[in-house]
Structures are given as C-alpha cells and as structure tokens.
Amino acid sequence: MKALLQCLSHSPLVGHVDPEPSVLNEVNRVIRHSRERVNAFDPELILLFSPDHYNGFFYDIMPSFCIGTSAYAIGDFGTAAGHLKVPAKLSEDAVQYVMDAGVDVALSHKMQVDHGFAQPLEFLVGHLDQVPVIPVFINSVAVPLPSFQRARLLGDALGRYLATLNKRVLIIGSGGLSHQPPVPELATADSRIQERLLGSGRNLPTEERQARTQRVIDAAHRFVDNQNTLHPLNPEWDQWFLERIATGDLMSLDNVSNQDVSDKAGKSTHEVKNWVAAAAAMAAFGPYQEESRYYRPIPEWIAGYGALTAVPA
Ligand SMILES: O=C(O)/C=C/c1cccc(O)c1O
Numbered sequence: 001m002k003a004l005l006q007c008l009s010h011s012p013l014v015g016h017v018d019p020e021p022s023v024l025n026e027v028n029r030v031i032r033h034s035r036e037r038v039n040a041f042d043p044e045l046i047l048l049f050s051p052d053h054y055n056g057f058f059y060d061i062m063p064s065f066c067i068g069t070s071a072y073a074i075g076d077f078g079t080a081a082g083h084l085k086v087p088a089k090l091s092e093d094a095v096q097y098v099m100d101a102g103v104d105v106a107l108s109h110k111m112q113v114d115h116g117f118a119q120p121l122e123f124l125v126g127h128l129d130q131v132p133v134i135p136v137f138i139n140s141v142a143v144p145l146p147s148f149q150r151a152r153l154l155g156d157a158l159g160r161y162l163a164t165l166n167k168r169v170l171i172i173g174s175g176g177l178s179h180q181p182p183v184p185e186l187a188t189a190d191s192r193i194q195e196r197l198l199g200s201g202r203n204l205p206t207e208e209r210q211a212r213t214q215r216v217i218d219a220a221h222r223f224v225d226n227q228n229t230l231h232p233l234n235p236e237w238d239q240w241f242l243e244r245i246a247t248g249d250l251m252s253l254d255n256v257s258n259q260d261v262s263d264k265a266g267k268s269t270h271e272v273k274n275w276v277a278a279a280a281a282m283a284a285f286g287p288y289q290e291e292s293r294y295y296r297p298i299p300e301w302i303a304g305y306g307a308l309t310a311v312p313a
C-alpha cells in the first residue's frame with residue numbers, strides 16, 4: 001500500500017476545556033486507533049494540509065496556498081513547539097510540480113505554523129520531527145478565500161507528485177468540521193487587532209499570547225453554556241460533508257460556495273478544504289475506500305469533531 005488518508009479535526013481547546021470523560025475517552029480511542037493504523041502503515045513521508053489562525057500567515061501577504069521547505073511550530077495553546085522535519089528538496093520539487101500542473105502556490109523557506117499542523121502530528125505520529133513532512137497551508141480564515149475546486153486541484157496535483165516518488169505516504173487533512181471560534185476579522189476588528197492581522201501578531205509578547213489564549217478558552221466555556229454565543233455547530237452539514245469525502249465524491253463539492261458554507265456551518269468551516277485537498281491527493285493514487293469514520297459535535301472544543309481514514313480500494 002502506497003498511500004493512507006487520515007483526515008482529523010483539530011482544536012487547540014483539547015486539554016483546556018474538555019468534554020465529559022465518556023466523550024473524551026471515546027475521542028481518545030479514535031485517536032489511538034488512528035495512530036496505530038498510521039504506525040502499522042509506517043509512513044516514509046507525510047503530506048500535511050492545514051490552515052493557520054493568524055500565527056504564521058497574515059494580511060501583509062496572504063497566499064491561498066503555501067508549501068514550506070522548512071517549518072517551525074510556535075506551540076500555541078501548549079501544543080508541540082519546534083521544527084518539523086521537512087525534506088526541503090521534495091517540498092521545492094512539489095512546488096514546481098504543482099505550478100506546472102496549473103495551480104499557483106506560494107513557497108516559504110521559513111514557514112511558521114500553529115496547532116493546525118502540530119496537533120495532528122502529535123496525535124498521529126507522536127512528534128513534530130518523527131517522519132519527514134511536506135507542510136501545505138490552505139488559507140481557511142482570511143477572506144477572500146480559495147474555492148473548494150482550487151483546494152481539490154491543489155490536492156490532486158500534490159497527489160500526482162507524490163505518486164512519482166515511490167514512497168509510503170501518509171496524507172493528512174487537518175481541520176473542520178463546522179465551527180466558528182472567535183477568530184478576528186480584518187473588516188470589523190479595531191485598529192490594534194487590525195495591526196496584528198497585518199503582521200504584528202506574528203510573534204506575540206507572552207502576555208498578549210496568554211490573553212489571546214484565554215479569550216478563546218472563555219469563549220468555549222460560554223459556548224458550552226449557550227450555543228448561540230457563537231455560530232452553532234451543524235451536525236447535519238458535517239455528516240453530508242463526511243459522506244462526500246468517504247465516497248470520493250469530491251467534484252460535487254466544487255459547486256459549494258464559500259458564502260453558503262459560512263452561512264450554514266460557520267466561518268471556520270472552510271478548514272474542511274484541507275480534507276478536500278487531502279482526499280484529492282489520495283485519489284491521485286487511484287480509487288480509495290473508507291476504512292473508519294468518527295463524528296461528534298463537541299462544543300467544549302468549538303468543533304464538529306471528525307476523523308476519517310481511507311485506504312486504496
Ligand atoms: O487559534 C484560535 O484562536 C482558535 C482556534 C480554534 C478553535 C476551535 C477549533 C479550531 O479548529 C481552531 O483552530
């Protein structure tokens with residue numbers, strides 16, 4: 001088997017505002033099972049699609065997509081900090097391949113990433129520097145956003161590139177499902193936050209980092225008490241989306257408009273494009289089949305929380 005697909009929601013609230021023990025144990029079993037599956041597959045390379053949350057990518061220059069030849073995780077919310085093990089030459093070749101395939105992608109020789117990248121690596125392989133990883137950023141919060149179709153085409157091109165390498169590749173899509181945590185927006189933020197979104201938020205002083213973290217934790221507590229304090233989670237939309245990924249029905253998502261997703265499922269639901277890109281990369285190896293699936297709305301994590309594993313058919 002040359003490729004394994006693992007899509008997984010992330011939330012920085014894990015360990016800060018947890019659901020009741022029975023739910024936490026259930027999710028931990030799902031993650032443990034996924035980790036065992038990855039371990040048995042023994043990947044030689046990881047392709048990791050993830051968003052950023054104004055920790056590494058800002059409005060000074062906001063690409064739709066970016067591939068890193070080196071990457072550093074900042075360790076927000078207590079997630080792992082440090083350098084990812086990025087195979088620079090493979091990443092650079094990937095950029096060229098994707099460009100040649102007609103998808104313009106940015107390149108970073110010094111990519112700064114957050115929990116979106118770090119959490120799935122910690123959960124699925126244990127460490128940031130365990131297995132070589134090509135990190136791929138998909139802008140999922142800073143409007144204007146790329147479309148579902150472009151995310152699919154990006155994934156397809158990267159999948160075709162990986163298929164030339166003759167390596168066992170783990171393809172991870174990190175993010176989603178329905179959710180809208182209190183991420184600031186440039187159009188409505190006050191001038192101090194606007195400056196942060198324009199780039200001064202790249203390396204926040206400790207106190208500001210703590211305040212930012214606490215603001216999200218407080219919002220999660222409020223959301224648990226009253227699910228109208230943020231955009232409600234949308235299990236129905238999530239299940240519909242999961243079925244599209246599970247069945248490889250990716251092209252039907254091309255017709256989903258960004259506005260519709262924001263309206264129905266929340267503005268951070270665009271993180272699901274990381275699942276779309278990952279599934280398209282997997283499909284480039286040939287037809288795939290779902291092996292396992294998990295879903296539960298978890299207000300404590302402000303997340304429609306899902307996991308999906310697929311293998312070649
Ligand atoms: O970084 C933040 O401020 C919030 C991140 C967050 C919260 C809940 C679910 C997610 O997917 C997030 O990235």
Ligand SMILES: [Fe+2]
Pocket residue numbers: 010051053116175176268271
């Ligand atoms: Fe996120």
